[in-house]
Amino acid sequence: MGAQSLAMACGALALCLALTGAANPGVVVRITQAGLDYAHQQAITILEKELAQLKLKDISGDSRIRHVGKVHYEISRLSLRSFHLPHSRISLVPGVGLQVSISNAFAEVDGNWRVKLLFIRDHGSFHLKVENVYIKVNLKLSSNGSGKPTISSSNCNTRISRVRVRFSGRLGWLYNLFHSTIESRFRKLLESKVCEVVASSVRKNLQPYLQTLPVTARIDATAGIDYSLVAPPTATAQSLDVDLKGEFFSLAHRSAVPFSPPPLALPPDHDRMVYFGVSSYFFNTAGFTYQAAGALVFEITDSLIPKGFDFHLNTTTFSAFIPQLDKMYPDMPMKLRLSAPSAPFLSIGPKGLSLRPVVDIQAYAILPNSSLVPLFLLSLTGNVSAVVDVKSGHVAGSLQVGRMKLSLKHSDVGTFQVRMLQSIMNIFSSSILLPNLNERLNQGFPLPLPDRIQLSNILVRFYQNFLLLGADVQYQPR
Structure with a gap:
Protein backbone atom coordinates (compact mmCIF):
# COMPACT_ATOMS: atom_id res chain seq x y z
CA MET A 1 0.00 0.00 0.00
CA GLY A 2 1.37 3.39 -1.01
CA ALA A 3 1.80 6.33 1.34
CA GLN A 4 -1.18 8.16 -0.17
CA SER A 5 -3.44 5.09 0.09
CA LEU A 6 -2.32 4.52 3.66
CA ALA A 7 -3.07 8.12 4.55
CA MET A 8 -6.52 7.87 2.98
CA ALA A 9 -7.25 4.63 4.86
CA CYS A 10 -6.14 6.14 8.16
CA GLY A 11 -8.24 9.22 7.48
CA ALA A 12 -11.31 7.12 6.70
CA LEU A 13 -10.77 5.07 9.85
CA ALA A 14 -10.42 8.22 11.95
CA LEU A 15 -13.61 9.61 10.43
CA CYS A 16 -15.51 6.38 11.18
CA LEU A 17 -14.29 6.37 14.76
CA ALA A 18 -15.25 10.01 15.17
CA LEU A 19 -18.73 9.41 13.77
CA THR A 20 -19.38 6.34 15.89
CA GLY A 21 -18.02 7.80 19.11
CA ALA A 22 -19.22 11.38 18.90
CA ALA A 23 -22.96 10.83 19.41
CA ASN A 24 -24.21 12.83 22.37
CA PRO A 25 -27.15 11.53 24.42
CA GLY A 26 -30.57 13.12 24.21
CA VAL A 27 -31.23 12.26 27.86
CA VAL A 28 -28.82 11.69 30.75
CA VAL A 29 -29.95 9.98 33.95
CA ARG A 30 -27.73 10.69 36.95
CA ILE A 31 -28.04 8.62 40.11
CA THR A 32 -26.38 10.33 43.07
CA GLN A 33 -24.92 8.69 46.16
CA ALA A 34 -28.22 9.31 47.95
CA GLY A 35 -30.03 7.42 45.19
CA LEU A 36 -27.54 4.56 45.31
CA ASP A 37 -27.89 4.39 49.10
CA TYR A 38 -31.66 4.07 48.77
CA ALA A 39 -31.39 1.34 46.12
CA HIS A 40 -28.77 -0.38 48.27
CA GLN A 41 -31.14 -0.51 51.24
CA GLN A 42 -33.79 -2.23 49.14
CA ALA A 43 -31.27 -4.73 47.75
CA ILE A 44 -29.74 -5.53 51.15
CA THR A 45 -33.18 -6.37 52.53
CA ILE A 46 -33.63 -8.92 49.73
CA LEU A 47 -30.10 -10.31 50.17
CA GLU A 48 -30.60 -10.71 53.92
CA LYS A 49 -33.75 -12.80 53.32
CA GLU A 50 -31.98 -14.98 50.76
CA LEU A 51 -28.98 -15.56 53.02
CA ALA A 52 -31.37 -16.60 55.80
CA GLN A 53 -32.62 -19.36 53.47
CA LEU A 54 -29.12 -20.62 52.73
CA LYS A 55 -28.93 -24.40 52.53
CA LEU A 56 -25.87 -25.99 54.13
CA LYS A 57 -24.72 -29.52 53.38
CA ASP A 58 -23.86 -32.09 56.02
CA ILE A 59 -20.33 -32.25 57.38
CA SER A 60 -18.48 -35.40 58.43
CA GLY A 61 -14.91 -36.38 59.11
CA ASP A 62 -12.35 -37.73 61.55
CA SER A 63 -10.38 -35.86 64.17
CA ARG A 64 -7.57 -37.18 66.35
CA ILE A 65 -7.53 -35.95 69.92
CA ARG A 66 -4.52 -36.38 72.20
CA HIS A 67 -4.99 -39.01 74.89
CA VAL A 68 -8.39 -39.91 73.47
CA GLY A 69 -7.83 -41.22 69.96
CA LYS A 70 -9.60 -40.88 66.62
CA VAL A 71 -13.11 -39.54 66.70
CA HIS A 72 -15.52 -39.82 63.76
CA TYR A 73 -18.14 -37.07 63.69
CA GLU A 74 -21.17 -36.21 61.60
CA ILE A 75 -22.95 -32.84 61.51
CA SER A 76 -26.38 -32.96 59.87
CA ARG A 77 -29.73 -31.20 59.44
CA LEU A 78 -28.08 -27.81 59.44
CA SER A 79 -30.66 -25.06 59.79
CA LEU A 80 -29.74 -21.40 59.38
CA ARG A 81 -31.91 -19.58 61.93
CA SER A 82 -30.99 -16.04 60.85
CA PHE A 83 -28.50 -13.99 58.88
CA HIS A 84 -28.25 -10.30 59.69
CA LEU A 85 -26.47 -7.58 57.70
CA PRO A 86 -26.52 -4.60 60.08
CA HIS A 87 -23.74 -2.54 58.50
CA SER A 88 -23.26 -2.13 54.77
CA ARG A 89 -22.50 0.55 52.24
CA ILE A 90 -22.37 1.02 48.49
CA SER A 91 -19.65 3.08 46.88
CA LEU A 92 -18.79 4.26 43.41
CA VAL A 93 -15.67 2.87 41.76
CA PRO A 94 -14.75 5.19 38.85
CA GLY A 95 -14.26 3.30 35.62
CA VAL A 96 -15.51 0.03 37.13
CA GLY A 97 -18.99 0.39 38.58
CA LEU A 98 -20.15 -0.15 42.14
CA GLN A 99 -18.79 -1.87 45.22
CA VAL A 100 -20.87 -3.21 48.11
CA SER A 101 -19.15 -3.69 51.46
CA ILE A 102 -20.83 -5.49 54.37
CA SER A 103 -19.27 -5.60 57.82
CA ASN A 104 -20.06 -7.10 61.23
CA ALA A 105 -22.69 -9.43 59.79
CA PHE A 106 -23.70 -12.38 61.96
CA ALA A 107 -25.68 -15.59 61.69
CA GLU A 108 -26.91 -18.48 63.82
CA VAL A 109 -27.09 -22.14 62.85
CA ASP A 110 -28.72 -25.13 64.57
CA GLY A 111 -28.18 -28.76 63.76
CA ASN A 112 -27.64 -32.33 64.95
CA TRP A 113 -24.42 -34.16 65.71
CA ARG A 114 -23.41 -37.79 65.88
CA VAL A 115 -20.11 -39.17 67.18
CA LYS A 116 -18.26 -42.49 67.21
CA LEU A 117 -15.27 -43.06 69.49
CA LEU A 118 -14.08 -46.69 69.75
CA PHE A 119 -17.18 -48.46 71.08
CA ILE A 120 -18.87 -45.25 72.21
CA ARG A 121 -21.68 -43.74 70.12
CA ASP A 122 -23.77 -40.71 70.94
CA HIS A 123 -25.76 -37.92 69.32
CA GLY A 124 -27.29 -34.57 70.21
CA SER A 125 -27.82 -31.05 68.97
CA PHE A 126 -25.63 -28.00 68.62
CA HIS A 127 -25.91 -24.22 68.26
CA LEU A 128 -23.42 -22.22 66.21
CA LYS A 129 -22.85 -18.47 66.10
CA VAL A 130 -21.08 -16.86 63.16
CA GLU A 131 -19.82 -13.36 63.97
CA ASN A 132 -17.83 -10.60 62.31
CA VAL A 133 -18.71 -11.60 58.74
CA TYR A 134 -17.21 -9.30 56.10
CA ILE A 135 -18.44 -9.37 52.50
CA LYS A 136 -17.13 -7.31 49.60
CA VAL A 137 -18.40 -7.57 46.04
CA ASN A 138 -17.97 -5.51 42.87
CA LEU A 139 -20.95 -4.86 40.60
CA LYS A 140 -20.04 -4.43 36.96
CA LEU A 141 -22.44 -2.34 34.88
CA SER A 142 -22.78 -2.59 31.13
CA SER A 143 -25.43 -2.74 28.40
CA ASN A 144 -26.71 -5.44 26.07
CA GLY A 145 -27.44 -5.45 22.35
CA SER A 146 -30.93 -4.02 22.83
CA GLY A 147 -29.63 -1.00 24.76
CA LYS A 148 -30.75 -2.16 28.21
CA PRO A 149 -28.48 -1.95 31.26
CA THR A 150 -26.90 -5.12 32.63
CA ILE A 151 -25.32 -5.89 35.99
CA SER A 152 -23.11 -8.75 37.17
CA SER A 153 -21.12 -9.52 40.30
CA SER A 154 -17.37 -9.98 40.32
CA ASN A 155 -14.50 -10.27 42.80
CA CYS A 156 -16.70 -11.42 45.68
CA ASN A 157 -14.83 -12.02 48.92
CA THR A 158 -16.21 -13.26 52.23
CA ARG A 159 -14.23 -13.40 55.45
CA ILE A 160 -15.54 -14.76 58.75
CA SER A 161 -13.51 -13.75 61.80
CA ARG A 162 -15.29 -15.72 64.48
CA VAL A 163 -17.26 -18.97 64.70
CA ARG A 164 -18.47 -20.33 68.03
CA VAL A 165 -20.13 -23.71 68.36
CA ARG A 166 -21.67 -25.29 71.46
CA PHE A 167 -22.74 -28.93 71.65
CA SER A 168 -25.33 -30.46 73.92
CA GLY A 169 -25.60 -34.13 74.83
CA ARG A 170 -23.88 -36.72 76.99
CA LEU A 171 -20.60 -36.39 75.05
CA GLY A 172 -20.87 -32.70 74.35
CA TRP A 173 -17.66 -32.23 76.30
CA LEU A 174 -15.91 -34.41 73.70
CA TYR A 175 -16.97 -32.21 70.81
CA ASN A 176 -15.77 -29.17 72.64
CA LEU A 177 -12.30 -30.69 72.71
CA PHE A 178 -11.99 -30.44 68.91
CA HIS A 179 -14.31 -27.50 68.29
CA SER A 180 -11.57 -25.68 66.35
CA THR A 181 -11.71 -28.36 63.63
CA ILE A 182 -15.49 -28.08 63.35
CA GLU A 183 -15.42 -24.29 63.42
CA SER A 184 -12.80 -24.17 60.67
CA ARG A 185 -14.92 -26.37 58.41
CA PHE A 186 -18.01 -24.26 59.10
CA ARG A 187 -16.07 -21.12 58.29
CA LYS A 188 -14.88 -22.41 54.91
CA LEU A 189 -18.33 -23.76 54.07
CA LEU A 190 -20.10 -20.48 54.84
CA GLU A 191 -17.50 -18.30 53.12
CA SER A 192 -17.96 -20.16 49.83
CA LYS A 193 -21.76 -20.29 50.12
CA VAL A 194 -22.24 -16.59 50.88
CA CYS A 195 -20.63 -15.47 47.61
CA GLU A 196 -22.74 -18.02 45.73
CA VAL A 197 -25.88 -16.48 47.23
CA VAL A 198 -24.69 -12.95 46.40
CA ALA A 199 -24.03 -13.87 42.76
CA SER A 200 -27.36 -15.68 42.54
CA SER A 201 -29.23 -12.72 44.03
CA VAL A 202 -27.69 -10.37 41.46
CA ARG A 203 -28.73 -12.72 38.64
CA LYS A 204 -32.23 -13.45 39.96
CA ASN A 205 -33.17 -10.05 41.36
CA LEU A 206 -31.05 -7.10 40.24
CA GLN A 207 -30.55 -8.09 36.62
CA PRO A 208 -34.25 -8.83 35.89
CA TYR A 209 -35.25 -5.62 37.65
CA LEU A 210 -32.90 -3.54 35.51
CA GLN A 211 -34.51 -5.13 32.47
CA THR A 212 -37.77 -3.35 33.41
CA LEU A 213 -36.16 -0.05 32.37
CA PRO A 214 -38.02 0.81 29.16
CA VAL A 215 -35.95 0.90 25.98
Missing part, protein backbone atom coordinates in the same frame (compact mmCIF):
# COMPACT_ATOMS: atom_id res chain seq x y z
CA THR A 216 -38.88 2.30 24.04
CA ALA A 217 -42.06 4.00 25.16
CA ARG A 218 -45.13 4.27 22.96
CA ILE A 219 -46.66 7.74 23.13
CA ASP A 220 -49.62 7.47 20.78
CA ALA A 221 -50.53 6.04 17.38
CA THR A 222 -47.88 8.22 15.72
CA ALA A 223 -44.72 8.23 17.81
CA GLY A 224 -42.62 6.50 20.41
CA ILE A 225 -39.48 7.38 22.38
CA ASP A 226 -36.15 5.57 22.13
CA TYR A 227 -34.60 5.33 25.61
CA SER A 228 -31.88 2.80 24.75
CA LEU A 229 -28.42 3.24 26.25
CA VAL A 230 -25.86 4.74 23.88
CA ALA A 231 -22.99 3.67 26.16
CA PRO A 232 -22.50 1.57 29.30
CA PRO A 233 -23.26 3.39 32.59
CA THR A 234 -20.35 5.50 33.80
CA ALA A 235 -19.30 5.64 37.44
CA THR A 236 -17.54 8.76 38.68
CA ALA A 237 -16.48 9.72 42.17
CA GLN A 238 -19.83 11.49 42.76
CA SER A 239 -22.50 9.74 40.69
CA LEU A 240 -23.55 7.07 38.25
CA ASP A 241 -24.43 8.50 34.82
CA VAL A 242 -26.50 6.68 32.21
CA ASP A 243 -26.54 8.13 28.68
CA LEU A 244 -29.74 7.44 26.73
CA LYS A 245 -30.56 8.06 23.10
CA GLY A 246 -33.54 10.19 24.09
CA GLU A 247 -35.17 10.46 20.67
CA PHE A 248 -38.72 10.44 19.34
CA PHE A 249 -39.36 8.21 16.34
CA SER A 250 -42.22 7.44 13.98
CA LEU A 251 -44.00 4.15 14.60
CA ALA A 252 -44.86 3.85 10.91
CA HIS A 253 -41.48 4.62 9.39
CA ARG A 254 -38.35 5.47 11.33
CA SER A 255 -36.01 7.88 9.58
CA ALA A 256 -32.79 9.60 10.56
CA VAL A 257 -33.11 12.92 12.39
CA PRO A 258 -31.47 15.69 10.33
CA PHE A 259 -29.74 17.31 13.33
CA SER A 260 -27.52 16.16 16.18
CA PRO A 261 -27.86 16.45 19.95
CA PRO A 262 -25.71 19.13 21.58
CA PRO A 263 -23.27 18.29 24.39
CA LEU A 264 -25.07 17.81 27.69
CA ALA A 265 -23.09 18.57 30.86
CA LEU A 266 -25.12 18.30 34.04
CA PRO A 267 -24.30 20.62 36.96
CA PRO A 268 -22.79 19.05 40.09
CA ASP A 269 -26.09 18.98 42.02
CA HIS A 270 -26.53 16.21 44.59
CA ASP A 271 -29.54 17.26 46.67
CA ARG A 272 -31.84 14.72 45.00
CA MET A 273 -31.52 10.98 44.49
CA VAL A 274 -31.83 11.14 40.71
CA TYR A 275 -31.52 13.79 38.00
CA PHE A 276 -32.72 13.78 34.41
CA GLY A 277 -30.96 15.99 31.90
CA VAL A 278 -33.36 16.35 28.96
CA SER A 279 -31.73 17.91 25.92
CA SER A 280 -33.45 20.31 23.53
CA TYR A 281 -32.67 17.60 20.97
CA PHE A 282 -35.20 15.35 22.70
CA PHE A 283 -38.03 17.86 22.30
CA ASN A 284 -37.04 18.81 18.78
CA THR A 285 -37.07 15.20 17.60
CA ALA A 286 -40.70 15.18 18.77
CA GLY A 287 -41.49 18.15 16.55
CA PHE A 288 -39.64 16.58 13.63
CA THR A 289 -41.40 13.23 14.03
CA TYR A 290 -44.92 14.62 14.28
CA GLN A 291 -44.40 17.12 11.47
CA ALA A 292 -42.95 14.47 9.14
CA ALA A 293 -45.90 12.20 9.92
CA GLY A 294 -48.36 14.93 9.00
CA ALA A 295 -49.69 14.99 12.55
CA LEU A 296 -49.24 18.73 13.11
CA VAL A 297 -52.48 19.54 11.36
CA PHE A 298 -55.55 21.02 13.03
CA GLU A 299 -58.83 21.92 11.41
CA ILE A 300 -61.25 24.51 12.77
CA THR A 301 -64.90 24.59 11.79
CA ASP A 302 -67.81 26.54 13.18
CA SER A 303 -68.71 23.69 15.54
CA LEU A 304 -65.42 24.23 17.44
CA ILE A 305 -66.06 27.88 18.25
CA PRO A 306 -66.75 28.13 21.99
CA LYS A 307 -70.20 29.10 23.11
CA GLY A 308 -70.51 32.74 24.01
CA PHE A 309 -68.64 34.08 20.98
CA ASP A 310 -70.92 36.35 18.94
CA PHE A 311 -69.62 35.30 15.52
CA HIS A 312 -69.49 32.21 13.35
CA LEU A 313 -66.84 30.80 11.09
CA ASN A 314 -68.39 31.71 7.75
CA THR A 315 -67.90 34.07 4.82
CA THR A 316 -70.36 36.57 6.33
CA THR A 317 -68.06 37.10 9.32
CA PHE A 318 -64.92 37.36 7.18
CA SER A 319 -66.59 39.69 4.63
CA ALA A 320 -66.19 42.43 7.24
CA PHE A 321 -62.43 42.15 6.56
CA ILE A 322 -62.56 40.83 2.98
CA PRO A 323 -65.61 42.48 1.31
CA GLN A 324 -65.32 40.47 -1.93
CA LEU A 325 -66.15 37.24 -0.04
CA ASP A 326 -69.80 38.34 0.29
CA LYS A 327 -70.13 38.46 -3.49
CA MET A 328 -68.07 35.41 -4.39
CA TYR A 329 -69.30 33.00 -1.71
CA PRO A 330 -72.25 34.56 0.12
CA ASP A 331 -73.14 33.22 3.57
CA MET A 332 -71.17 29.99 3.29
CA PRO A 333 -69.54 28.11 6.14
CA MET A 334 -65.74 28.09 6.27
CA LYS A 335 -62.97 25.82 7.40
CA LEU A 336 -59.48 26.78 8.59
CA ARG A 337 -56.74 24.20 8.16
CA LEU A 338 -53.71 24.92 10.36
CA SER A 339 -50.48 23.07 9.64
CA ALA A 340 -46.76 23.37 10.28
CA PRO A 341 -44.76 23.76 7.04
CA SER A 342 -41.62 22.89 8.98
CA ALA A 343 -40.88 21.22 12.30
CA PRO A 344 -41.09 23.61 15.25
CA PHE A 345 -37.73 24.23 16.88
CA LEU A 346 -37.61 24.59 20.65
CA SER A 347 -34.86 26.46 22.47
CA ILE A 348 -33.88 25.95 26.11
CA GLY A 349 -31.99 28.56 28.05
CA PRO A 350 -31.58 29.71 31.66
CA LYS A 351 -34.89 31.61 31.42
CA GLY A 352 -36.91 28.62 30.24
CA LEU A 353 -38.27 27.01 27.10
CA SER A 354 -39.34 28.98 24.06
CA LEU A 355 -40.13 28.44 20.42
CA ARG A 356 -41.16 30.48 17.40
CA PRO A 357 -43.47 28.21 15.45
CA VAL A 358 -44.59 28.96 11.91
CA VAL A 359 -48.18 27.98 11.17
CA ASP A 360 -49.84 28.00 7.77
CA ILE A 361 -53.55 28.83 7.87
CA GLN A 362 -55.44 27.77 4.77
CA ALA A 363 -59.00 29.12 4.63
CA TYR A 364 -61.70 27.32 2.65
CA ALA A 365 -65.29 28.00 1.79
CA ILE A 366 -67.53 24.96 2.17
CA LEU A 367 -69.87 24.73 -0.82
CA PRO A 368 -73.41 23.29 -0.60
CA ASN A 369 -72.12 19.98 -2.02
CA SER A 370 -69.52 19.89 0.84
CA SER A 371 -66.58 20.45 -1.50
CA LEU A 372 -63.91 22.93 -0.44
CA VAL A 373 -62.84 26.06 -2.30
CA PRO A 374 -59.51 27.62 -1.25
CA LEU A 375 -59.82 31.28 -0.26
CA PHE A 376 -56.45 32.43 1.09
CA LEU A 377 -53.31 31.15 2.79
CA LEU A 378 -51.87 32.98 5.80
CA SER A 379 -48.62 32.53 7.71
CA LEU A 380 -48.72 32.93 11.47
CA THR A 381 -45.57 33.33 13.55
CA GLY A 382 -45.30 34.14 17.21
CA ASN A 383 -43.39 33.81 20.44
CA VAL A 384 -44.46 30.83 22.53
CA SER A 385 -43.19 29.92 25.98
CA ALA A 386 -43.65 26.61 27.75
CA VAL A 387 -44.32 25.62 31.35
CA VAL A 388 -43.04 22.21 32.48
CA ASP A 389 -44.33 19.97 35.26
CA VAL A 390 -43.76 16.35 36.33
CA LYS A 391 -46.79 14.20 37.16
CA SER A 392 -46.69 10.51 38.02
CA GLY A 393 -43.40 9.92 36.24
CA HIS A 394 -44.50 11.89 33.17
CA VAL A 395 -43.16 15.24 31.99
CA ALA A 396 -46.16 17.39 31.15
CA GLY A 397 -46.34 20.92 29.81
CA SER A 398 -48.45 23.77 28.59
CA LEU A 399 -47.88 26.55 26.09
CA GLN A 400 -48.40 30.26 26.50
CA VAL A 401 -48.65 32.39 23.37
CA GLY A 402 -47.12 35.84 23.22
CA ARG A 403 -47.14 38.33 20.35
CA MET A 404 -48.18 36.86 16.98
CA LYS A 405 -47.59 38.16 13.47
CA LEU A 406 -49.80 37.44 10.48
CA SER A 407 -48.80 37.65 6.81
CA LEU A 408 -50.47 36.73 3.51
CA LYS A 409 -48.79 33.98 1.47
CA HIS A 410 -51.44 33.54 -1.22
CA SER A 411 -54.97 34.72 -2.02
CA ASP A 412 -57.63 33.28 -4.33
CA VAL A 413 -60.06 36.11 -3.55
CA GLY A 414 -57.96 39.15 -4.40
CA THR A 415 -55.98 41.47 -2.19
CA PHE A 416 -57.01 42.50 1.32
CA GLN A 417 -55.50 43.99 4.48
CA VAL A 418 -54.12 41.10 6.51
CA ARG A 419 -53.78 43.17 9.66
CA MET A 420 -57.56 43.41 9.76
CA LEU A 421 -57.64 39.64 10.43
CA GLN A 422 -55.13 39.79 13.27
CA SER A 423 -57.68 40.05 16.08
CA ILE A 424 -59.93 37.24 14.86
CA MET A 425 -56.96 34.94 14.27
CA ASN A 426 -55.76 35.69 17.78
CA ILE A 427 -59.11 34.47 19.05
CA PHE A 428 -58.92 31.27 17.01
CA SER A 429 -55.38 30.58 18.23
CA SER A 430 -55.85 31.39 21.91
CA SER A 431 -59.38 30.06 22.37
CA ILE A 432 -59.41 26.97 20.14
CA LEU A 433 -55.95 25.86 18.98
CA LEU A 434 -54.04 26.46 22.21
CA PRO A 435 -56.48 24.66 24.56
CA ASN A 436 -56.40 21.61 22.29
CA LEU A 437 -52.59 21.59 22.19
CA ASN A 438 -52.34 22.01 25.95
CA GLU A 439 -54.79 19.19 26.54
CA ARG A 440 -52.45 16.89 24.61
CA LEU A 441 -49.29 18.26 26.23
CA ASN A 442 -50.82 17.80 29.68
CA GLN A 443 -50.83 14.04 29.11
CA GLY A 444 -47.04 14.29 28.90
CA PHE A 445 -44.49 11.64 28.06
CA PRO A 446 -43.01 9.00 30.38
CA LEU A 447 -39.59 9.35 31.92
CA PRO A 448 -37.29 6.29 31.71
CA LEU A 449 -38.06 4.67 35.06
CA PRO A 450 -37.79 1.01 36.08
CA ASP A 451 -40.82 -0.79 37.43
CA ARG A 452 -42.61 0.40 40.59
CA ILE A 453 -40.63 3.63 41.04
CA GLN A 454 -42.40 6.83 42.07
CA LEU A 455 -40.88 10.32 42.06
CA SER A 456 -41.27 12.95 44.76
CA ASN A 457 -39.73 16.24 45.90
CA ILE A 458 -39.34 17.30 42.27
CA LEU A 459 -37.39 20.31 41.04
CA VAL A 460 -37.23 21.80 37.54
CA ARG A 461 -34.36 23.98 36.33
CA PHE A 462 -33.29 25.31 32.97
CA TYR A 463 -29.80 25.42 31.52
CA GLN A 464 -28.38 26.13 28.11
CA ASN A 465 -29.74 23.50 25.71
CA PHE A 466 -31.24 21.24 28.37
CA LEU A 467 -33.86 20.91 31.06
CA LEU A 468 -32.82 19.50 34.45
CA LEU A 469 -35.31 17.51 36.49
CA GLY A 470 -34.36 16.38 39.99
CA ALA A 471 -36.33 14.06 42.24
CA ASP A 472 -36.23 11.63 45.11
CA VAL A 473 -37.44 8.11 44.45
CA GLN A 474 -39.58 5.60 46.30
CA TYR A 475 -39.87 1.93 45.48
CA GLN A 476 -43.40 0.53 45.69
CA PRO A 477 -43.25 -3.23 46.33
CA ARG A 478 -46.03 -5.43 45.01
